[in-house]
Amino acid sequence: MARTLVNVPPKAKRGQVIEIKTLISHVMETGYRRNESGAPIPRDIINLFTCTYNGTEIFRADLHQAIAANPFISFFTVATQSGTLQFQWTDDNGQVETASAKITVE
Amino acid sequence: MTGETESYTRRAVLGGVAGATAFATVPLLVRRAEATPETMKAAIHRVIGESPVRKGKVTLDIPPLVENGNTIAMSVAVDSPMTESDYVKAIHVFNEKNPQPDIISVHLGPRAGKAAFSTRIRLADSQNVVAIAELSDGSLWSDTAEVIVTIAACLEYN
Numbered sequence: 647m648a649r650t651l652v653n654v655p656p657k658a659k660r661g662q663v664i665e666i667k668t669l670i671s672h673v674m675e676t677g678y679r680r681n682e683s684g685a686p687i688p689r690d691i692i693n694l695f696t697c698t699y700n701g702t703e704i705f706r707a708d709l710h711q712a713i714a715a716n717p718f719i720s721f722f723t724v725a726t727q728s729g730t731l732q733f734q735w736t737d738d739n740g741q742v743e744t745a746s747a748k749i750t751v752e
Numbered sequence: 753m754t755g756e757t758e759s760y761t762r763r764a765v766l767g768g769v770a771g772a773t774a775f776a777t778v779p780l781l782v783r784r785a786e787a788t789p790e791t792m793k794a795a796i797h798r799v800i801g802e803s804p805v806r807k808g809k810v811t812l813d814i815p816p817l818v819e820n821g822n823t824i825a826m827s828v829a830v831d832s833p834m835t836e837s838d839y840v841k842a843i844h845v846f847n848e849k850n851p852q853p854d855i856i857s858v859h860l861g862p863r864a865g866k867a868a869f870s871t872r873i874r875l876a877d878s879q880n881v882v883a884i885a886e887l888s889d890g891s892l893w894s895d896t897a898e899v900i901v902t903i904a905a906c907l908e909y910n
Contacts, residue, residue, distance in 0.1 A: 663865035663866050664865075676851070676874075678851050699863070702863070704861065704863045704864065705858065705859070705860060705864065705869075706858070706859040707856055707857065707858045707859070707869075707871075708854075708856065708857040708858075709856055710852055710854040710855055710856065711850070711851070711852050711874070712847060712850050712852065712854065712855040712856070712873050712874050712875070713855065713856060713871060713872070713873060713874070714822060714823040714824070714871075714872040714873055714874050714905075715822070715823075717871065717872070718870070718871055718872050719869065719870070719871050720869060720870040720871075721858070721860075721864065721868070721869040721870075722864050722865050722866040722868060722869075723863055723864055723865055724863055724864070724865035726863070
């Protein structure tokens with residue numbers, strides 16, 4: 647569906663608050679625009695974004711049409727243990743895009 | 753010769769009238785699908801209920817003047833220790849004048865460490881944006897920012 651880009655620090659100290667940045671390429675079609683022939687372009691947005699850290703959900707966002715195309719979301723989490731962060735974007739058509747990043751906690 | 757000049761002038765005048773009509777139509781199109789401060793209030797009630805919302809604790813960071821309404825950097829931070837007993841459960845952001853009043857709802861927990869997030873939003877007009885934070889003790893806090901938009905989103909027709 648789309649290209650994704652996630653930025654997670656590869657290493658962190660235990661208990662450190664780290665910033666996570668995510669980006670996905672998506673038109674985020676609002677459903678309010680029309681094409682050349684005047685027909686409405688159907689709505690197609692990413693409506694859900696979740697992030698899990700070793701299987702536990704640490705961040706979830708419900709997105710609406712007011713989110714700009716190619717949604718960028720940044721947030722924070724506490725580096726608790728080494729492992730994997732899983733990212734998941736779901737759009738109106740039910741298509742799911744995933745990404746993951748590894749982190750080493752010392 | 754004089755007649756030709758007159759007809760040219762008349763055409764120019766007619767063209768001008770047509771142009772003015774086209775311009776007048778644009779705000780009408782926007783208004784038709786516009787949320788109002790009332791619909792924003794309704795959306796807020798739908799999401800957080802009727803509980804009272806106090807000002808404070810929340811910092812909504814958004815530029816006061818933006819040129820392009822299609823991408824506006826926005827960040828929200830909430831003053832909270834983010835411990836197991838006192839943390840921010842959710843942050844909801846609403847607008848007054850886009851076709852839909854909701855912007856984003858984020859759900860956090862004590863593991864966030866810091867109650868803050870950033871994203872990029874669209875605004876269809878100059879308006880107020882409201883961020884409401886829902887704390888673990890059930891209290892609600894808000895911040896409002898006024899944004900002036902020179903080129904609105906949702907107007908481009910491909």
